Amino acid sequence: MAGPDDLKAGAVALQRFGLGARPGQGEAIRREARDRLLAEIAAGPVAQPQGVAFSGAAEIGQALYAFEDQERIAREAKRVAAQQAQAVSPGAQSAGMQVAGAGAMSGQMEVAQAPAEVKPSGQNQAAQPAKPPPNEPALPFRTYRDEVKSRVDLALAAETGFGERLVMFWSNHFCIGATKSNICRIMAGAYEREAIRPHVFGRFEDMLIAAESHPAMLDFLDNRQSIGPNSPAGRRQRRGLNENLAREIMELHTLGVSGGYNQADVTNLARIITGWTVVGREGVLGFPGSFAFNAGLHEPGVTPLLGRSYDQPGRAQGVAALTDLARHPSTAHFIATKLVRHFVADDPPPKLVDLLAATFRQSGGDLPSVYRALIGSDEAWKAPATKVRSPQEFLLASYRATGLQPNPGQILGPLGTMGQPFWQPSGPNGYADTNVAWASAEGIKTRIDVAAGWGRQTANAVPDPRSQADDILGPILSPETKQAVARAESRPQAIALLLMSPEFQRR
Structure with a gap:
């Protein structure tokens, strides 16, 4: 039978490796x-969110292009109507006022009707996105919102939340920015579903290739604009490489900034992955919005990278280069460091990093082997709870603890206020993973305000905050927090005190 120390370690573990306890899980878990x-x-692959509007990138791409065509038609109709309203005869000033007013109204009618009357070239009528109900946002944000909601629902239902934490880690490691473009906004959820989730309990190299070839990543880091200078398109257009994706693959996704590469390697990797692009609205290379390899953009010839030469044909050249990067010793150390920093401590214990890096190398990047080494390490299990939950972790843990089933506004609003909306980091390095980023004085003040709001929203669902504190925190509940919750002036205040307690905030 587990003793008090084991139960305390288990309580910490549910926060360190998972998303925190739910009511009723108690001592058994x-x-x-x-x-x-x-x-x-x-158990293998993590679950996929349910109830999303689009199955994947190809279906989304077709709907997005149709939406953008409708937007273009509406803008053109509005422009024409405005010109007609201003085309008034100089000798008919008084009548002109009436004509202008009538023209404007006619223009408004044209704007409303044009999308239904005009079929954009290259799209069939079935591909047209349905007109949203009044006050609904446009298709890209509506899709993003619904993907976030489905993703949060899945995390709230998970038993421990370890798989969902891993999804969050890898989605941030291979991050895209939803605010970059319509494609990134509308595909952010599909990117996580297609490139991250299937490989969380698989091999790192498979996730790497899936992430770098996804339309959302190719758009976010501009590889669709990269053209081999000696490719057929490069010779015609006199356009060249875009090195953004190649640089971030090496600096942020595999080797790390100190991983032993130089600028020539960045340029050569950019050459190797030319032709990795997104199918346009005409659908010449495949389904609109999906990934395609365009041989006409690809830099021909043998290309060196990190002391090796790559002469494979077409897309296979990029796959071979990414596979070698995934298996590089610097990649093993970089990934191990990030995992330990995320789950254990801002200053990763070197012995634990070395253990995970060795496991990564010996297993060929088998991620379950790396996770088992992490979970099996006493150093990871018994480390002091010094990590502050990120805003996303705080939101999910709070909703799990209180049983609140949030609407989209209760997800998007608090995360925006706390500075960590889903899939919206300010740069390709993703959200920070240290206490400095989230435990500032301003950050804590914002959390207090957010927790107070959650206290008011869940007061009726949590009849006894004192019992809830015992249930959720168990053996890590301190006498100070227990007393503070018991002495609270109101039930909402008691819930807020529980959520802002050190035991709840730290993992």
């Missing part, structure tokens, strides 16, 4: 925490 985490690894 704490006692079996390590076994349950290992069982989640053994």
Whole structure:
């Protein structure tokens, strides 16, 4: 039978490796925490969000192009109507006022009707996105919002949340920015569903290739604009390489900034992945919006990279280069460092990093093997709870603890206020993963305000905050927090005090 120390370690583990306890899980899940985490690894692929509007990138791309065509038609109709309203005879000033007013109204009618009357070239009528109800946002943001909601629902229902934490880690590692463009906004959820989730319990190189070849990533880091200077298109257009994706693959996704590459390697990797692009609205190379290899953009010839030469034909050249980058010793150390920093401490213990890096190398990048080494390490299990939950983790843990089933506004609003909306980092390096980023005085003040709001929203669902504190925190509940919750002036205040307690905030 588990002793007090084991139960305390289990309680910490549910926060360190998962998303925190849900009401009613209690002692049983704490006692079996390590076994349950290992069982989640053994179970295989993480679940996929349900109820999303589009199955994947190809379907989304077709709908997006149709939406953008409708927007273009509406803008043109509005411009023409405005010109007609101003085309008034100089000798008919008084009548002109009436004509202008009538023209404007006619223009408004044209704007409303044009999308339904004009079929954009290259699209069939079935591909036209339905007109949203009044006050609904446009298609890209509406799709983003619904993807976020489905993703959060899945995290709230998870038993321990370890798989969902891993999804969050890898989605941030291979991040895109939803605010970059319509494609990035509308495909952000599909990118996570297609490039990240299927490989969380698989091989790193498979996730790497899936992420770098996804339309959202190719748009976010501009590879669709990259043209081999000696390719057929490069010779015609006199356009050249865009090195953004190649640079971030090496600096942020594989080797790390100190991983032993130089500028020539960045340029050569950019040459190798020319032709990795997104199918346009005409659908010449495949389904509009999907990934395609365009041989007409690809730099021909043998290309060196990190001391090796790559002469494979077409897309295979890029796959071979990415596979070697995934297996590089610098990649193993870089990924191990990031995993330990995320789950254990801002200053990753060197021995634990070395253990995970060695496991990564020996297993050929088998991620379940790396996770088992992490969960099985006493150093990871018994480290002090010093990491502050990120805003996303705080939101999910709070909703799990209180049982709140949030609407989209209760997700998007708080995360925007706290500075960590889903899939919207300010740069390709993703959201920061250290206390400095989230535990500033201003950041804590914002959390207090957010927690106070959640206290008011969940007061009726949490009849006894004192019992809830015991249930959620168990053996890590401190006497100080227990007393503060008991002495709160109101039920909403008691809930807010629980959510802002050190035991709840740190993992």
